Amino acid sequence: MAQIFHRSTNTVAKVTLFGAVFFVAVAGWVAATLDRSAYSTRQGVVREQPVPFSHDHHVVALGIDCRYCHTAVETEAFAGIPPTTTCINCHKLIWNESDMLAPVRASLAEDTPIRWTRVHDLPDFVYFDHSIHVAKGVGCATCHGRVDQMPLVYQAASLQMEWCLECHRHPERYVGPREQVFNMAWKAPDQATLGPALVAEYHVDPRTDCSTCHR
């Protein structure tokens, strides 16, 4: 009597058994890696803007404070994108014929907003408020990286939930003095002692319940 199963079935069976564990594990690893990659998070990816605005030039070279443009960051959830008139405060007299700034002048003349491309875009199911983070001593650079040194803005952090939770679980590793929040270059001389002291002083108590952010 001929064999019911072909000889190769042995191999197939072994591969299938192995595959159940190995291939599923690989698929999981690939999915997790893709999800954390810049392809998914857009971390470190420069977004094209209608005007190539340089934070590096305006902050480092000219010394303009973050809050000159992002006026709502201390009081509101949204830090605020400056209206065209803020650009015009200076650019009415400086670089006022530059081609690069033509969209800014057009925006003013036609009273239409400049369509900036949003760089830090949290999912709509996340509640986030800038003002409380600023009030508790989380520096701009802690989340946004050295924006002051970026000729074109990109997202410095992944903005994934595991990244949020790292600080919500261990605020003492990141919290700094309130008066240094807007100092992009500030580094704690000794975060290990300063961090816990500030967490106690500022009553930093970041919740990690689901409903803290997903409300």
Place this chain on the structure above:
Amino acid sequence: MRTSAPLVAAALALLVFAGCRQGMYDQARYEPYEDSDFFADGRASRLLVEGTVPRGWLRADPVLYTGIGADGGFAAELPVALTRELVERGRQRFEIFCSPCHGRTGDGLGMIVQRGFKQPASFHEARLRAMPYGYFFDVVTNGFGQMSSYASMVPVADRWAIAAYVRVLQTSRYIAVDELPAEDRRRLEAAR
């Protein structure tokens, strides 16, 4: 080809995982300043209807909100209490909003001026030393010469704080000896 079954399953799983995010990520509601195809001007954040007074924005006290006194001239006195806290706040706001042009000392040689903006008058000249608090409030509110209005960027309370700090800057460079506190006066005489 039975061997490909796990691969196909894995590929399908990837597709499923990849496909399940956008709907909840971008929900059918607007974020601040998002564009909208519903309104003719494309703005989701609507401008206030002219004449609207939001809660807490009733300008019932003309001196506080315009810097103009009952006699029609600039208010000579601050309508808020002059405290160290007010002056510290004024310094912080001055350095954010004013120092790019006026310089941190108020001499009018800020970085933007060094890059070609029209140089503003120094706060230390006699004409501006003689100006009352209300004048500085008015300039921040309505602008002056090439300076734009800062009313949308600096709230009313901060404008008074800045006015108070401008006076501090002026005093730092020009004060009569007999107006100095006794301690400072002693130090000055000792240094002679």
